[in-house]
Amino acid sequence: MTRSNVIVVGAGFGGLASAIRLQAAGQQVTLLEKRAQPGGRAGQIKTNGFTFDTGPSIITAPHLLEELWSGAGARLQDDVDLLALTPYYRIYFADGRYFDYGGTPQQVEAQLRSFDPGAVDGYRRFMHATRRIYQRAFEDLANQSFHRLSTFVKLVPELLRLNAAQSVYDFVSRFFRDPQLRSVFSFHPLFIGGNPFRASAIYSIVPYLERQGGVWFARGGMYSVVQAMHRLFERLGGRVRLSAPVEQVLIDDTKRAVGVRLRSGETLAADAVVLNADVTSAYTQLVPARFRTRMTDRRLRRYRYSMSCFLLYLGLDRQYPDRLLHHTIVMAARYRGLIRDIFDGHGLPPDMSLYLHAPTRSDPSMAPAGGESLYVLAPVPHLGAGIDWRSQAQAFRDRIVQFLEHDFGLTGLQESIRAERWFTPLDFRDDLSSYLGSAFSIEPTLLQSGWFRPHNVSEDVAGLYLVGAGTHPGAGLPGVLLSAKITSELIAQELPATMQPLLAENAAV
Ligand SMILES: Cc1cc2nc3c(=O)[nH]c(=O)nc-3n(C[C@H](O)[C@H](O)[C@H](O)COP(=O)(O)OP(=O)(O)OC[C@H]3O[C@@H](n4cnc5c(N)ncnc54)[C@H](O)[C@@H]3O)c2cc1C
Numbered sequence: 001m002t003r004s005n006v007i008v009v010g011a012g013f014g015g016l017a018s019a020i021r022l023q024a025a026g027q028q029v030t031l032l033e034k035r036a037q038p039g040g041r042a043g044q045i046k047t048n049g050f051t052f053d054t055g056p057s058i059i060t061a062p063h064l065l066e067e068l069w070s071g072a073g074a075r076l077q078d079d080v081d082l083l084a085l086t087p088y089y090r091i092y093f094a095d096g097r098y099f100d101y102g103g104t105p106q107q108v109e110a111q112l113r114s115f116d117p118g119a120v121d122g123y124r125r126f127m128h129a130t131r132r133i134y135q136r137a138f139e140d141l142a143n144q145s146f147h148r149l150s151t152f153v154k155l156v157p158e159l160l161r162l163n164a165a166q167s168v169y170d171f172v173s174r175f176f177r178d179p180q181l182r183s184v185f186s187f188h189p190l191f192i193g194g195n196p197f198r199a200s201a202i203y204s205i206v207p208y209l210e211r212q213g214g215v216w217f218a219r220g221g222m223y224s225v226v227q228a229m230h231r232l233f234e235r236l237g238g239r240v241r242l243s244a245p246v247e248q249v250l251i252d253d254t255k256r257a258v259g260v261r262l263r264s265g266e267t268l269a270a271d272a273v274v275l276n277a278d279v280t281s282a283y284t285q286l287v288p289a290r291f292r293t294r295m296t297d298r299r300l301r302r303y304r305y306s307m308s309c310f311l312l313y314l315g316l317d318r319q320y321p322d323r324l325l326h327h328t329i330v331m332a333a334r335y336r337g338l339i340r341d342i343f344d345g346h347g348l349p350p351d352m353s354l355y356l357h358a359p360t361r362s363d364p365s366m367a368p369a370g371g372e373s374l375y376v377l378a379p380v381p382h383l384g385a386g387i388d389w390r391s392q393a394q395a396f397r398d399r400i401v402q403f404l405e406h407d408f409g410l411t412g413l414q415e416s417i418r419a420e421r422w423f424t425p426l427d428f429r430d431d432l433s434s435y436l437g438s439a440f441s442i443e444p445t446l447l448q449s450g451w452f453r454p455h456n457v458s459e460d461v462a463g464l465y466l467v468g469a470g471t472h473p474g475a476g477l478p479g480v481l482l483s484a485k486i487t488s489e490l491i492a493q494e495l496p497a498t499m500q501p502l503l504a505e506n507a508a509v
Contacts, residue, residue, distance in 0.1 A: 012040025015276030017484035026497025193306025193440020279470030315419030441470030
């Protein structure tokens with residue numbers, strides 16, 4: 001058996017970030033990824049001169065990436081070129097109006113006045129209220145491991161004071177009267193798989209987070225951040241093995257993780273194992289049930305899972321600069337009803353809300369000259385809704401293209417397509433091993449957050465740790481980067497490093 005101190009299973013953002021942190025702290029880390037490319041949901045497709053990010057495209061809280069790099073003795077700006085976006089996104093409504101969201105407070109307030117002159121005061125109060133939540137919930141609490149119930153219980157009164165028991169939509173409605181503005185300031189939980197009508201008001205901090213840290217794009221696409229993390233980890237001496245699916249975590253008689261067995265039959269020994277693969281699939285498929293008295297299959301299946309996505313990647317031989325900004329959101333006339341259909345429905349909704357990513361607005365190298373690598377995201381129910389994507393994908397794709405061309409105004413869209421791929425909930429399940437094909441794992445609700453969410457350290461098996469979207473604090477790059485920080489700190493408490501930790505000042509020279 002080959003030996004490492006720590007094995008990380010899965011090279012998503014969470015796996016890469018924890019591998020970097022642990023390697024920089026003096027552990028010898030091996031990172032195993034089942035796919036041929038790192039990044040997980042943050043993958044890349046290159047075809048016919050078009051470059052597509054497959055999943056995340058919006059960078060918020062860039063300080064978390066800077067902190068990751070500086071902890072490894074490096075500087076983010078040497079490896080990644082971040083471009084600030086203004087406005088952050090354009091939001092179109094079904095009546096043809098749009099809201100250019102983001103930029104300076106003055107720019108936002110000018111937009112608000114055009115919707116509702118009274119909204120500026122509401123916006124200022126909303127920012128003030130969300131700053132309070134941000135300082136406590138994001139800066140203090142999201143950094144903590146909630147694997148002990150006592151830590152969580154002590155905070156309950158404070159969480160209630162921060163309106164945690166209220167939904168994001170109800171909280172936002174206290175500040176805005178206009179229904180369209182209520183959707184502008186409440187849709188953000190969707191970015192992390194949350195339902196605005198039941199995600200806790202704690203998740204209403206995103207507009208504040210965006211105003212504080214901006215919204216960014218990495219030149220070359222999100223995948224350039226993944227590649228930079230991969231290189232940083234290898235520079236530190238870490239080992240990456242791609243196309244190396246793990247079949248089982250090896251556990252000894254004392255109920256301690258001692259390594260992994262790959263699907264190839266090869267076994268690798270380690271002092272600790274970190275699972276970044278989707279938490280439910282990882283537990284149910286890689287950790288034998290006889291070792292799990294707390295995280296049983298039954299308990300894992302009882303969680304409520306977030307929605308999935310249908311993703312369409314279109315390489316176009318033209319651009320639509322007047323309709324598409326770098327990030328564009330197209331809202332259907334129905335808001336509450338459509339969200340109910342996506343989270344709790346049993347078929348595809350009749351109408352659609354879409355997110356469109358047109359990265360050539362900021363980086364022309366993402367498509368051949370004059371072309372566009374357009375990515376369309378339609379939120380759809382997860383596989384529990386029983387939709388047969390093998391028979392429905394083509395028709396759904398046609399509906400999206402028809403809608404964009406004839407209703408939204410991307411004239412000539414169908415005939416300008418030069419490259420095309422799609423990714424359905426079945427691919428989330430089969431390619432990314434995501435339970436129920438959910439795009440964001442366990443839904444972020446109050447009773448599935450903090451102590452209630454799968455912990456960053458196993459309650460059943462010693463030496464087994466977890467990181468990523470389904471664990472505390474949750475999905476989205478900020479959440480996942482924080483989970484990597486928590487997990488690596490828990491490991492550092494248990495495992496003495498065997499190599500000399502990398503000190504930032506040494507490495508920077
Ligand atoms: C379409 C989409 C758009 C998004 N947009 C944004 C955005 O704009 N901004 C943002 O901040 N967040 C966004 N998110 C959320 C964010 O992308 C995710 O929360 C985050 O990338 C998840 O990272 P993770 O560490 O949990 O790992 P994942 O990306 O889930 O990676 C897990 C890895 O484990 C591997 N794996 C699984 N099983 C095994 C095994 N047995 N052996 C070895 N490897 C295995 C998988 O192949 C995968 O590579 C988006 C998500 C989606 C789906």
